[in-house]
Amino acid sequence: MQRIVYASRNLMEGSEEEKLQGVQQILAAARRNNTAAGVTGALIFNSGGFAQVLEGSSHELAEIFERIQCDSRHTDVLVLDHCSISERIFPDWSMGFIGTNTGDELMFGAITQDSGFDVSRLAADEILAAMQRLVLEEENL
Ligand SMILES: Cc1cc2nc3c(=O)[nH]c(=O)nc-3n(C[C@H](O)[C@H](O)[C@H](O)COP(=O)(O)O)c2cc1C
Known part of the structure; x- marks a missing residue:
């Protein structure tokens, strides 16, 4: 098994609500395809x-x-980590989404404070650690 961690720049435009709708569409396709694969x-x-x-x-x-x-x-898809793994970090998530229950600042505050809010400048380790923490929090809600 392998793991890829990447960051990219959003090109979806529109209101916050429209962007979130766009993300919901991405998630729907991701969950369908990822479950099958x-x-x-x-x-x-x-x-x-x-x-x-x-x-x-x-x-x-x-x-x-x-x-x-x-x-x-x-665009600007930047691979931060691509490695072999023996165990999954997210075995139960076809595609977990972080951010439905928290605002932009809140959900990113913890991991972007050192990077000036630029996800692509974060290290893969930091992203993984923050995701694990946030996924656990969402599971507990
Ligand atoms: C940021 C981002 C993340 C995505 N993640 C996934 C994913 O995990 N799995 C997936 O199948 N498609 C993902 N997509 C969507 C794919 O680019 C593509 O639209 C989709 O796989 C097409 O699926 P369909 O042919 O079943 O409609 C993602 C798109 C974006 C922009």
């Missing part, structure tokens, strides 16, 4: 960008990531 992970979104973790067998992962990279809803 045995891929798991989590997605963070703010108005500026995305950060995503994907984990699964290398063939399925490559196929899905290829599609994601071609998606015109974002």
Whole structure:
């Protein structure tokens, strides 16, 4: 199995509500496809960008990531980590979404304070740690 962590810049325009609707569409496709492919992970979104973790067998992962990279809803896809793994971090999440219950500042405050709110400047480790923490929090709600 492999894991990919990347950050990208959002290209979706419109009101906050319209952007969130766009994210919901991304999530719906992700959950459908990832479940079928045995891929798991989590997605963070703010108005500026995305950060995503994907984990699964290398063939399925490559196929899905290829599609994601071609998606015109974002750009500047920057791979922060791509490694072999023996265990998943998000075994129960076809695509966990961080941010439905918290505002932009709140959800990113913890992980972007040192990077000037630029997700692409975050290290993969920081993203993973923050995602794990936030996913646990959402599971407890
Ligand atoms: C930031 C971002 C993350 C995405 N994550 C996934 C994902 O995890 N899995 C997936 O299948 N598609 C994901 N997509 C959507 C794909 O780019 C593509 O639109 C989708 O896989 C097409 O699926 P469909 O042919 O079933 O409609 C993502 C798109 C963006 C912009």
